Amino acid sequence: MTLKTIKAYARAVAITFEITLRQNFSDAFIIFAVIVQPMIIAILALWMLRDIGGDIGIFVIVGSGLTGLWSGLLFISGNSITGERWVGTLEGLVASPTPMAVIVFGKNLANVFQSLASMIASYIAVALLFDLRITIEQPWLFAASLLVTVVAFICFGLIMAGLFVINPAFAQFQNGLEFPIYILAGFLFPIAMLPGWTTPISYVLAPYWAAVALHGSATGSVPPAEIGFAWLMMLVFSLVYVLASGRIFRIVLRKARVDATLSMQ
């Protein structure tokens, strides 16, 4: 790959990021799923748990932010190829010299970036309503955890976009996948509260490791070594997702050209 091609792909990612954000902000469903719903979850959770005291405020904010990230990933990134097909633009994208994976990467970047806004929205809502002073115990570790989480979620989105196209059965379970991941990944309460048999499932989910790193660094309840291990797990999973998604995209696009499903007739 030449430097010129890399620059062209970088420009394609940048404009896809911009265009996706602008389109998302004019979509009421996306605003609800990514900003309003996490805020409601944060307010309800804090209202129920406020008597526990301690660092519950930051736990709830980080957890509700993660719910926004996951919902955005599931509904927006998951539909990033099928959505283009619905509006009739997929043919134009597939026929362009920019690989589909690069375009979907730009879209996921925008979706994850937008979802981070939900964490800020939750922070403001909780701070105002409950008059809480919220502090992040290990800000540098938290910032680094957030960065690795963003990478992991973007890569996870690449896989989901491909899977939702390759097999419509995945898309049928889209709604049903939202809350189980909130629970299995420990967004709102520790997975130690769940039955033991669910733990292995949590361990193979990148969002679980994101929750460990973000909750741990925000509350200061997890040693730095464990946070580092969570980063490692997220990066390993990300690598697997990127390698698998390259293959999935090739299969998806070849299949779509064979089955004539790039456009909706």
Add this chain to the structure above:
Amino acid sequence: MNAIQVDHLRRVFTTNVGRFRRESKEVVAVDDVSFAVGDGELFGLLGPNGAGKTTTVKMLTTLLIPTSGSARVGGFDVEHESQKISSTIGFIFGGERGLYWRLSGIDNLRYFASLYHVEPAVAAKRIPYLLDLVGLKDRGNEKVEGYSRGMKQRLHIARALIHDPQILFLDEPTIGLDPVGARELRLVIRNLQAEKKTILLTTHYMFEADMLCQRIAVIDKGNIVALDTPEELKKLVLDLSVIEVEVFGVQDDLLEKIRKQKFVDNVSVENRDQRQILTVQTPRGSEAIPDLMAIFDGRRVGKVTSREPTLEDAYVRLVGGDA
């Protein structure tokens, strides 16, 4: 080397039928199509609905994989070298879809310019030029959702030209446009022809093909039934004259009766508001009018005229009145 080379192209679609006992059914959209388009040529692909025009164009634009046969565009194989073809071609399919309606015309062009690896400085000059070319200079900042159908079609043309491709595929670009919009679009196509672009145009408007195309292939039921210049195609019906009869509510049995007459070569019907125009091709010219009127047997008939055959008549003869 030809810009487009098509050899025995075939495309079969498989669909499932039946609710409980689902069975696969094969539909042959393109049966056996071969043709070549030279550099800088404006080539027409004519045919009735379902003849295989769009399927052929989709295979040539790499959006569909052929079932068998081969095609090369710009010297590259459409199945195995699609990435190399992508930057050399532009395409539009008739209709309003394929644009981002919540974005402005300019933003749509900016996006596709980047995806087609157009340098930002080049895109900054090319976008205003293209908006001017397609008559959207003053509306470029407006959201596409507010555009008329014709404006969206013209924006499609600008999108297809954003990377200055040498080969263009225009699939029924004027369909659904009002007469003024269609005329403006034909002017744009003429200008592109003057720029020596290779253009493959599909249409079922005969006068459009006659006006624009240097050569025309007529496709019917997935096969090329004729391929020549418009002038040569018209010669296919030099032995015929055309009688046009204005009728009101023509029945199928009457049409069948006319079709069976020895002096009738072909019959087609075109609806115009409350009336129909019955077009009868006959080697007997106006002499056949009395015999034709006798078949109507007192039914209400309007104006009856006789004229020389056109490209449309050649087309009707080739596709057997299915147009």
